[in-house]
Amino acid sequence: MLILDEKKIRKGKPIGLPYQGSKKKISKKIIEIIKQNFGTDKIIYDIFGGGGAITAEFLLNGLSVYYNDLDKDATDMFLKVISEDKEYLKTLLVSREEFFRIRDKDDKTVDDNLKLLINSFGNNNKDYLYGKEHADIKYRLALEIIKRHDVFSGYKQTQTWKNQFRGLQQLQQLQQLERLQQLQQLQQLQRLHITNLDYRAFSEVEGAIFYLDPPYENTTHGGYKGYFDSIDFYDWAYEMSKNNIVLISSYEISDSRFKIVYEFTKARSTLQGGKSGKKYEKLFMVK
Numbered sequence: 001m002l003i004l005d006e007k008k009i010r011k012g013k014p015i016g017l018p019y020q021g022s023k024k025k026i027s028k029k030i031i032e033i034i035k036q037n038f039g040t041d042k043i044i045y046d047i048f049g050g051g052g053a054i055t056a057e058f059l060l061n062g063l064s065v066y067y068n069d070l071d072k073d074a075t076d077m078f079l080k081v082i083s084e085d086k087e088y089l090k091t092l093l094v095s096r097e098e099f100f101r102i103r104d105k106d107d108k109t110v111d112d113n114l115k116l117l118i119n120s121f122g123n124n125n126k127d128y129l130y131g132k133e134h135a136d137i138k139y140r141l142a143l144e145i146i147k148r149h150d151v152f153s154g155y156k157q158t159q160t161w162k163n164q165f166r167g168l169q170q171l172q173q174l175q176q177l178e179r180l181q182q183l184q185q186l187q188q189l190q191r192l193h194i195t196n197l198d199y200r201a202f203s204e205v206e207g208a209i210f211y212l213d214p215p216y217e218n219t220t221h222g223g224y225k226g227y228f229d230s231i232d233f234y235d236w237a238y239e240m241s242k243n244n245i246v247l248i249s250s251y252e253i254s255d256s257r258f259k260i261v262y263e264f265t266k267a268r269s270t271l272q273g274g275k276s277g278k279k280y281e282k283l284f285m286v287k
């Protein structure tokens with residue numbers, strides 16, 4: 001088993017896009033596990049990088065990272081948010097009407113994708129954040145708060161909210177913008193190398209650390225839009241382990257060549273099915 005001295009975990013909030021299948025809940029621990037067990041002198045590859053939660057954490061820890069995802073939309077969104085400023089984030093707030101117009105466009109820009117991500121329910125890119133009943137009033141209120149007070153968080157202290165909240169619980173759109181803003185603390189982008197390749201493109205790499213968070217076995221969850229062959233992937237990961245340190249994030253791995261090396265007993269699966277209450281996030285390595 002790998003060790004983790006929890007006292008050394010970075011304080012502060014985890015960062016990363018609100019991407020489906022994001023490792024945000026455990027990203028700070030994962031980086032600390034890697035640092036404590038394998039040091040900081042090896043090159044790190046986050047091959048199934050998705051919304052960048054792990055990559056962001058490596059950067060915050062002052063480490064270089066190769067951030068890859070087959071889906072260019074994911075890495076483009078990440079790069080855009082960290083290269084822009086607060087004024088740009090404000091432009092991502094959209095009304096229900098605008099949301100559906102963008103959703104039905106054929107060719108979506110990176111701005112479109114970000115708008116769909118942060119204005120959708122459960123970040124599913126499909127349904128607007130608010131039901132029809134409150135959509136308009138919440139959107140307008142969020143806009144006004146941004147315009148008058150220039151804040152994403154702490155908006156409940158503003159006079160605008162106090163005057164107009166009319167029993168509304170919260171403005172999720174502003175919370176989404178606040179999360180994106182946290183990503184903007186990332187600097188030192190020369191330590192970030194972005195690619196959009198299939199994982200097999202890294203077969204020649206040696207002497208590195210691979211953090212692998214592939215789409216899960218037997219599920220369509222995890223942010224992946226197409227079919228993923230887990231059996232081929234395990235063969236590849238097994239081979240790569242001969243010359244690299246290879247860590248795989250999963251709830252379960254059906255291939256007996258791999259063993260559990262860490263269990264995040266607090267990070268439960270949100271996936272449904274069977275005895276899902278017992279499903280915890282884990283890290284696996286070759287036996």
Ligand SMILES: C[S@@+](CC[C@H](N)C(=O)[O-])C[C@H]1O[C@@H](n2cnc3c(N)ncnc32)[C@H](O)[C@@H]1O
Binds near residue numbers: 070071224
């Ligand atoms: C579980 S998600 C990763 C989530 C990420 N760790 C995060 O915190 O946001 C799996 C990712 O694998 C990517 N993916 C699927 N097939 C791939 C392949 N053959 N090569 C590289 N990436 C792939 C998907 O686009 C998806 O973003």
